[in-house]
Amino acid sequence: MAIKDYIRQRYFPQMWCPGCGHGTILNSLLRAVDELGLDKNSIVMTSGIGCSARISGYVDFHSLHTLHGRALAFATGVKLSKPELQLLVPMGDGDALAIGGNHFIHAARRNIDITAIVMNNRIYGMTGGQYSPLSGPGKKATTAPYTTIDNEFDVVNLSIAAGASFVARSTTYHVLECIDILKKAISHKGFAVVEILSQCPTHYGRKNKEGDAIQMLEVQKKTTAKLGSKALEDDPTLIPRGIFVDIDAPEYCQEYDKIVESAMKSANSSNSSSSNENRISLTTKSCVTQGE
Amino acid sequence: MARLKLKEHIINRDWCKGCGICVHFCPKKVLELDSQEKVVVVRPEDCICCKLCELRCPDLAIEVIHE
Numbered sequence: 001m002a003i004k005d006y007i008r009q010r011y012f013p014q015m016w017c018p019g020c021g022h023g024t025i026l027n028s029l030l031r032a033v034d035e036l037g038l039d040k041n042s043i044v045m046t047s048g049i050g051c052s053a054r055i056s057g058y059v060d061f062h063s064l065h066t067l068h069g070r071a072l073a074f075a076t077g078v079k080l081s082k083p084e085l086q087l088l089v090p091m092g093d094g095d096a097l098a099i100g101g102n103h104f105i106h107a108a109r110r111n112i113d114i115t116a117i118v119m120n121n122r123i124y125g126m127t128g129g130q131y132s133p134l135s136g137p138g139k140k141a142t143t144a145p146y147t148t149i150d151n152e153f154d155v156v157n158l159s160i161a162a163g164a165s166f167v168a169r170s171t172t173y174h175v176l177e178c179i180d181i182l183k184k185a186i187s188h189k190g191f192a193v194v195e196i197l198s199q200c201p202t203h204y205g206r207k208n209k210e211g212d213a214i215q216m217l218e219v220q221k222k223t224t225a226k227l228g229s230k231a232l233e234d235d236p237t238l239i240p241r242g243i244f245v246d247i248d249a250p251e252y253c254q255e256y257d258k259i260v261e262s263a264m265k266s267a268n269s270s271n272s273s274s275s276n277e278n279r280i281s282l283t284t285k286s287c288v289t290q291g292e
Numbered sequence: 293m294a295r296l297k298l299k300e301h302i303i304n305r306d307w308c309k310g311c312g313i314c315v316h317f318c319p320k321k322v323l324e325l326d327s328q329e330k331v332v333v334v335r336p337e338d339c340i341c342c343k344l345c346e347l348r349c350p351d352l353a354i355e356v357i358h359e
Contacts, residue, residue: 018310
């Protein structure tokens with residue numbers, strides 16, 4: 001299928017500013033889905049609020065445009081009720097880690113089979129350029145005219161610590177790498193986090209004198225290096241790109257199925273057991289009902 | 293790998309916002325922005341069909357068709 005078959009063409013041209021990296025992320029994501037040959041009816045995209053969240057309106061998948069920061073909570077609900085569906089959750093940096101910070105770490109802890117994409121442009125673009133938990137110290141924003149003093153989260157380290165079983169980082173400059181990582185993340189069974197560094201020329205770029213979209217992409221090219229590369233070894237201040245974690249870990253929906261199965265077994269066996277054991281199994285049964 | 297032969301560039305002028313990312317990062321400088329700040333193909337004979345313009349375009353406005 002062509003890329004155009006995966007989008008809702010009636011909503012184009014899209015609403016993002018000229019040169020916004022979010023469009024490139026949409027482009028890469030569509031290519032990853034296309035190259036994996038996924039059926040668009042098997043994909044659900046949930047998103048929260050913000051520039052990044054508008055992505056769910058442009059894709060011709062099942063889509064849910066939900067509450068600020070709650071995209072992962074909705075995705076968890078969809079995945080548990082229909083585990084056969086593929087969940088894609090693109091989120092902005094503020095959406096994922098400020099407003100939705102708790103949902104993010106707990107989804108990672110559960111290792112539920114969802115692909116979370118953090119579209120990190122280091123600012124709240126839609127509301128006028130307020131600093132986000134990923135802006136980092138010394139950056140200018142409308143809410144920090146004399147620069148920020150807050151340290152930023154490291155999405156990769158945070159996700160690893162929270163228990164995500166696939167963690168990667170790429171940029172909108174390195175498109176081929178980005179498509180490759182997204183393909184691996186979508187195919188991964190478990191909670192996959194992909195941080196994609198994006199550019200916001202309108203707010204972040206202008207406030208921090210980083211120039212237009214082209215110059216911001218040049219910055220991404222210069223300030224990042226592939227994991228295990230000579231460049232990263234020589235200069236550890238560079239931002240590493242690549243796949244940091246890719247492990248097999250028990251997946252939440254499968255574990256849940258096992259619990260249901262063992263509960264059903266004990267419920268069935270209690271029906272045929274002697275009256276002596278009935279008291280104990282009844283307690284188990286009531287626990288199961290509560291659990292459901 | 294045999295060199296890919298270009299057929300055409302399909303440019304959607306309604307979707308192009310003239311950000312210039314494709315123009316700047318084209319390794320062969322095939323593209324330029326016109327007076328209306330929309331991308332145009334000026335040196336199609338130099339195109340090596342690497343598709344980096346197509347992949348980086350935030351507006352899905354350019355497509356490279358090869359034989």
